[in-house]
Each structure stands twice: as C-alpha cells, then as structure tokens.
Amino acid sequence: MGSMVIRCLLRLERRVTFKKRAEDNQMRAFDLLATVAGEMLLERESSPSSSNASKGNGPIACVQNMWENEDKLVKIEQSYQGFSDRRVLASELVQQADDQKYGSEESLFPQNDGHSGFASIVTIDSSEGFVDQRLVNGKNKNDTGSFASKLDLGVSGYRESGVCKLDCETKIMIKDELHNNGKVPIVTGTDKCSLEDPEVWDGKPPALVSSDSSVKVPLCGDHIPCSSFPASRDDVKIVSRDDDEKSSGCTHPSTITKSIRPVSRIGNRRIRKILASKHWKVSPKLKDDTLLNNDGDLKPICRNRKGYYKRQRSQMNIPFKKRKIFERGSVSNPNRLFTCEGKSDSPEKGINGDASGSCVKMHGATGTSSSVVCQHTSIQSRDSYVKLRIKSFRVPELFIEMPETASVGSLKRTVMEALTAILGGGLHVGVLLRGKKVRDDNKTLLQTGISHDYPLDALGFALEPNPSQNPPSICPRNSSCMLPCDTPQPLTSYPPDSTVAHQAICHSSPEPHLANLGNFIESDHDSAPSPTDTSVDKSTTDSKALVAVPEMNVEALAVVPVHRKSKRSEIAQRRIRRPFSVTEVEALVQAVEKLGTGRWRDVKLLAFDNAKHRTYVDLKDKWKTLVHTARISPQQRRGEPVPQELLDRVLTAHAFWSKQQARQQLKQHAETCLLI
C-alpha cells in the first residue's frame, strides 16, 4: 500500500482546524503534537496501486520545484498577515490531504484505533523515517542523475493512486507502501512524551490563534473539494508560480468573504520556504549542482580549505563568528550530511560504543548537524556492539521573512545561514531512550539499556541547545533552537504594517530555560534596539528573520528582529565581549615587552596560548587600546582600571618597539638603496 506524506507546518494552523473538531482527544493530541513538533509529516495511505517508484520522491520534487526559478524573484508574503494566512493554508492542507484519501471532510485525521491521536502521530513520524531511509538507502548513492526520472515516477505514481488533486504543499511527499517492510516507526521521544504530558496540551489555545479561527474554518471548507482538482496542474506546482504571485501579497483576508486563493498562496509560499529549510539535507542533490561532484555523486565537495582556521576559531568560543565566511562550505554541508547518511547506511558502518560519534563527527565536523529530533535508529546485534544509525536530524522549524524583491539566491543563503547558525551554535546531542532523556553520560550503553536486543525505535537523538538549561521535563522539547533574537515581543503587539516583513518572527518561550537556549542569545545587548528597530530599513533587501521555533508554548509567540543591523543579514554573531583582566593585561604587556609589537602571533603563543578566546588579533587590538588608554587621562578611562604601572610599561614598550621598528625599516630601506 502506498502512502502519501504531507509535510506541512502546523504550528498555528492547527488551531483553526482542530478547534473546530477537537471534540476528541485525538485531535487534541494532534494539536499538541503540532505544537510540540512544529512540523510533521502526515502520512496517509494511498491506493495500493501506487508504485514504489514514487517512494521518497516527494520531498525531492518539492525541493526541486523550489528552486526552479532560480533567477526569478521570489515573492514572499509581506507581513504579519503571513501568520494568519499560513494558518489558513495549513488547515486547507490538512483538509485536502484527508479528502484525498478519504473523501471526507469530516475526518481530518481518520483514525481506526482507539487512541488514534497518538497512533497517528507515530505513523507520521514513521513515515518520515521511512522517507529518509528511502532517500538514503534507495539507490541514490550513485545515481543522482536519475533524480528527474524519479521525480516523474513520483508524480505519476501519485496520479495513479487516484489521488487527484494535490495542493502545492500537499504534493510534497509521496511514498508508497512501506508499512510492512522493516519500516521502523520513528517515534521521537520528544513527540511522544509531549503527548503524554497533559501539562503540555492541556493548556488552552493561544488567544492569538483562536481569534482567527473563525476565518479559517470557512476557508478550509472551500478548499475541500480537492477531488476535483486534478486538472489544475497549477495547483500542483509547488513553487513555480511567479506569475500569479503578484496577486497575493496584497489582499489579506480580513473577512471570510475574501478570496481564499491568495491566502493559500501566501501561505504556501511560506510553507515552501519552511519546507525547503527542512529538507535542506536533500535539496543539494537536487538542484544546486554546484554542490555535487561531476559524477553526480553525493560526496561532498570541499572547496573551502581556508575555512579551517576560522572554523576552528568559531569552534572555540566564537559561536557566531564568521559563519558567513563559510557560506560556501556551509552550503555543502547538506551534502556531507547526506553522505554521512549514505555511509551509515552501509551495514559495515555500524558504530560501536559511541554511536553518535561517527555520524556526529561527520556532521558535526562540518558544523552542520542539524537540530532536533529525528531519529531513526536501528540497533542490530553483532557481538556485544550496538549499532546505531542516525538517519538524519531534522532541522528545527524556521521562519523566514524576506522582502519580495529578494532573489532566490538570497533566500537560499538566508536559509543556509540560519541553519549554520543553529547548527554551529553550541548544540549538544541528547540521547533519548523511550522518550526519556538519558542524562548520565557515564553510564554504559548496556547499563542504560541500549543493547543489541533493544527495540529499534526506542532510541533517539536530539540536538539540544544548552545542556544545563534543559527543563526537567522528559520532553526534549527545546530541541529546537533559536537564532539570535533580541528581546521577544508579544505577537499581539506585532505591528501589522509592512515593516514586519523585515522582522524576524520568533516563537519563543518566555520560560527561562528557553530564554537561555544555547549560545545563540548573546549576553551583550548593549546596543540591542527594540524589536521594532527602525534601523531595519525597508529598502533594504536583506533578508532577516530566521527563527527556529521552540515549539512549546505557542502563547509565547513573539516577533523579533533577528538582526539589529539590517545590513547584516548574516546570522553571524558578534563574539561576546570579554574585557581583559588585569592579569591578562599584565601577561600581554610582558609578552610585548619581550617580543615587540609586530609579532602578535608569537605573543599569542607565548602568553595566551591556552586562552582560546583570545586571538592574536584580539591581542593586537588590546595593545592598541592599552596604548590609547595609557595616553588619556585616568578620568577618561573606563572599565576595570589598569594599574598605572602597567600602563607605564605599555608606553615604554610601545615607544621602544616603535623606535625599533622604525630603525628596522630604515635599515631595510638603506639596504634596498644600496642594492640598487
């Protein structure tokens, strides 16, 4: 039997849909999941006739289309409206998906079993895992070139299945059969637990959402007749619709009477982008051939050797720094990730002991392990080794806001930057066993219960922000990370003007632990402007807002500009300011006295070799400021006072070495003259 997978964003949308028919727990559960997971795959069975050929091709197709119009301008919804629109869209999607399968608009999530709520969720995850597997295992290894054909198959298969109409988003993934074969249901501990935790979903729906529900519902209804959509090829296209894009951005359905079309398109766009970001690990092999080797192999191409140093630096404790420098390298990461998966696919690639090691290494080394949840683990027994296979990490949900005039290229970059930031921001891997976080790092796998005979789906991995900040809850909910955001602002106060298009939308939790997610949130907000920083100029074409959504509290929805300076679209963050201590100054002075002022590399090695956060440039800069400080009056000095004695030495040394340097130059000049 086949199944269709729909990947969509159900963050806000769900409210609408579910509210309406949330009579049963099933819906609530789903709703919850949506909240928690943010993104998910909805799997539906499709006609058994669908061929296997279409397996796992959906996502590819999606991505493919995504970038079809590389050079065209992408039009993205302009504002705040996006929120509600998206919601509408989502509900539509769900509806349609359902209809396609069951032709009933009543059962959004048809369930056959008692506690279907949960079951469905499981299914969903499973499907994803399956997809992943297909993508990885499938003969993709060496036939990247067959992509096109695959795509076709996928499409045709879909048609055959009798599922006529696919909405833009809907067509995202289509797979067939699978339920039976070794498909390993992937239940993220996260999701599971979230569902089980009444605390999580017992909460009332966010006011924000509920307010719009009235509007949405009717809209959904309109779209229901999906069965009659087959003809509208247009609808099937995921991305290439630049033509009618224009018709959208403008009208924001404030009333039910407004046309749905525009709305859904807007939403679509939104989702597409999100999807793109989520499928990034797949995309490279689709379109961006620059990332592929000539032979179409998926092997990553390392083109940035220079990246090493900087990367190293960034790994020290300069989390955000220079990420943009890796634009190239970063972009290729997906490939690596993919490669990794492919490799791990090989039975021989089993990892023993430190399972995550190998994979993480591969991903991590590239700084790209994405965050969150995914988990597809297979534990096989071979001797006393436990083999784990991490199919992929799912990237946390991202919201991207970009001006309509932004190019596709910039969109790509933006997404990449967001991912890079997320991935390189100091995440750590969390291990989940049956949904529970394994906290004791010292336990052996065996002690923990991860043994060769352990259920395949019991183990999970999650990328988490900050080890010490995780909530006690079993739910590794916070697995998603946040991009640098400034002080959150309640969504309700979101200014409905176009400027919002340039702001980041950040769904964040007010909870302390979330507020401290990872290192992304810089501590020095000295110049942090308000979320509505006016410096964000509309003429600016730079994209902004990239935000991973910590799925927990929707109520905490907040909108914030990710970048203070509109100029900087990069996610790259400034390093944290770390004032030099007197001790450090002392060491610096001493080193300079000995080595002089032109050998910062040596100074670094001599006096700050173990201070990873001090680069030779830092030392050079510090010396510069020290000299300046020594020259100004004590009253003008700021910060921790530096002993006058040291300042005196600074001046002395500076004078000495300056003279020395001058002499050296004279000498050389003289020699040069002589030679001539």
Next chain:
DNA sequence: CTTAGGG
C-alpha cells in the same frame, strides 16, 4: 595565515 589599521 598574519599584520596593520580603520571602523
């Protein structure tokens, strides 16, 4: 990668 300087 290092330096040197401006920002």
Next chain:
DNA sequence: CCCTAAG
C-alpha cells in the same frame, strides 16, 4: 570586537 587590504 569586526572587517579588510596586504603581504
């Protein structure tokens, strides 16, 4: 601290 031109 960042960014960059230069070497």
